[in-house]
Structure formats: C-alpha cells, structure tokens
Amino acid sequence: MTKLSFLDLVPVTEGGSVAQALANAADLAAHAEALGYYRYWVAEHHGMAGIASAATSVVLAHIGAATSTIRIAAGGIMLPNHAPMVIAEQFGTLEALFPGRVDLGLGRAPGSDGIVARALRRNLASDERQFPQDVVELQAFLAGDEALGIRAVPGEGTHVPLWILGSSLFGAQLAAALGLPYAFASHFAPDALDEALAIYRRQFKPSAQLSSPYTAAAFNIFAAGTRDEAELLASSQQQAFVALRTSNPGRMQPPLPGYKDSLPPNARAILDHVLQCSAVGTVDDVRAGLKSFVDRTGVDEVIVASSMYDHAARKRSLALAMEAGQSL
Structure with a gap:
C-alpha cells in the first residue's frame, strides 16, 4: 500500500479563532493517527489571517502532545526565514520530546511576500545560492559536526531526517544531489510535477540518510x-x-x-x-x-491536502x- 500522509494548513475559519484552529489540528492529528495515516505535515506561512501555522515548530509540539505514534513533520520550514542553528535547536527539541517521530521538510520560498520577509529580518536576494548552503549547515548542526566550532543544543547528534520540498526543478536537483527524500507541492503547483520527479530519480545520489530515491507528492x-x-x-x-x-x-x-x-x-x-x-x-x-x-x-507517499x-x-x-x- 502506498503510504498516505496528511498536510494541515491549520485553517482559521470565518467566525472562528486561532485557538479553535489549533484545537482542531490536535483533534484531526489524533484522528489521522487512529485511521492509519503515516505522517502529519504542517506548513509555515506568514501574514495570512486564514492560516495558524506560522510558528510551525510550536504547532508540531502541540500536535505531538496530542498523538503517540504518527510522525510529525514540517511541510515545511521555509529555511530562508531562519538561521540553520535555530532550526536545529527547535527540531532537536521536538526530537527529544517525541523521539523517532520527527521529520524536517525544507523549502526555499519565504512563505510570505516581500514585506513580511523584511519583517522577519531576512534578505531574500540570494536564496538560490544560499539555500543549499543553509541545508548543508543545518545537516552539520544536527550531526554535531565539530568543524562548525559551535553546538546546537538541543539538536546535535539527533540526525532528524531532512526532506527537500518544492514545486520546481531546483528542489528536485538539490534533493537528488544531497540524497534526501523529495516532496512535490502538486496540490497547488502541479506544472513541473512529472519532470521534477524524473530528474530527482535520475540524478539521485545515495547518502547516509537515504540509500535510494523516496518521493512524495x-x-x-x-x-x-x-x-x-x-x-x-x-x-x-x-x-x-x-x-x-x-x-x-x-x-x-x-x-x-x-x-x-x-x-x-x-x-x-x-x-x-x-x-x-x-x-x-x-x-x-x-x-x-x-x-x-x-x-x-509512482510516488512512495501521497500527501493528502x-x-x-x-x-x-x-x-x-x-x-x-x-x-x-x-x-x-
């Protein structure tokens, strides 16, 4: 059976509240777990009145506390918004709280517009060049690489599994080069789906995390x-x-x-x-x-949205x- 997982944007409804949206997310995650869903994804968006998952790691902690077996995953963290060390600390904390259940999906879009990006104190001018460097740095923090000269605590030694997320060929190429699993956002950006999956599978290089391609869409x-x-x-x-x-x-x-x-x-x-x-x-x-x-x-996992x-x-x-x- 192809794995089924679930993506929750934690929607805030007209007439509802953020508190209710978060309560619904915890209830839905427990429901998904009971039904047999493999992974529960939460996405980072900013400055949007209808989405309550901006503080993604906090929401994942909330969902993790409401469940016991389902994997909890960032789908994803928009890495240009954050310093890699901070994300290593956040997801190292999640891994300590929910051992063996945490996945960290990474995207290079800001999850916002330019105004919000500036409010996040990020310079997005060099994303395409900086994003791969940040992913490798994050891997090093999670591995406890002494060459960094600084420790991410919690985080070091946890080896939280990383994913690359995307809706273009860039993410597919990066995931293949780093030997990481790849998830495609075909629920709202389907155009490059087939080509991206083909490139990822063709160019994939085995890594310490993953020996063969693994895809989700x-x-x-x-x-x-x-x-x-x-x-x-x-x-x-x-x-x-x-x-x-x-x-x-x-x-x-x-x-x-x-x-x-x-x-x-x-x-x-x-x-x-x-x-x-x-x-x-x-x-x-x-x-x-x-x-x-x-x-x-031919994906290994379907992410239900x-x-x-x-x-x-x-x-x-x-x-x-x-x-x-x-x-x-």
Missing part, C-alpha cells in the same frame, strides 16, 4: 457521501485559492453552493488548472483519482480518503 481530496456534498465542501478551498490569486487572502469561508459555476470562464480555467491534482466525490471517486495519481507519479470549513466534515473526508487509499 500532494493531492487534494474532498470526500463525502455524495459527489454533490463533496463539491460543496471543496468550495471553501476554491474560494481560498481565488482569494489568494487575487491578492485578497482571508479566513476560510463557509461552503458556497454553485461557487465554481459562478466564476467567469477564465477564473474557472485557472482554478481547474491549479487544482488538477485533486479528487472530489465519493469513496469510489477518490479511489479512482488516487489510483490514477499514483500510477502516473484537504482544507474545509466544517471540522466534522473534514474528519469524515479524512476517513473516506483512507478507505479509498487502502486499495492502492
């Missing part, structure tokens, strides 16, 4: 008892994507009947393109969508997705 799932209900649940995420693309992000909105059909044709086309790696419908619909996606990509307004419906969708995934 994200896939949106909105599952319900009927296709109509699933389409309605998906409309909240569709509204969020449109709001983001029109520079008007906010809190997650309630489902809106007929939302997609109400959009002008060009907006519908953009939405269909961005969300092409998706399955919306019943268990049978999701099963068919998942099978097609896995057959196409599913933001919904209603928490109970989201939990039900997660259960139906696992039911569909068990046939893979």
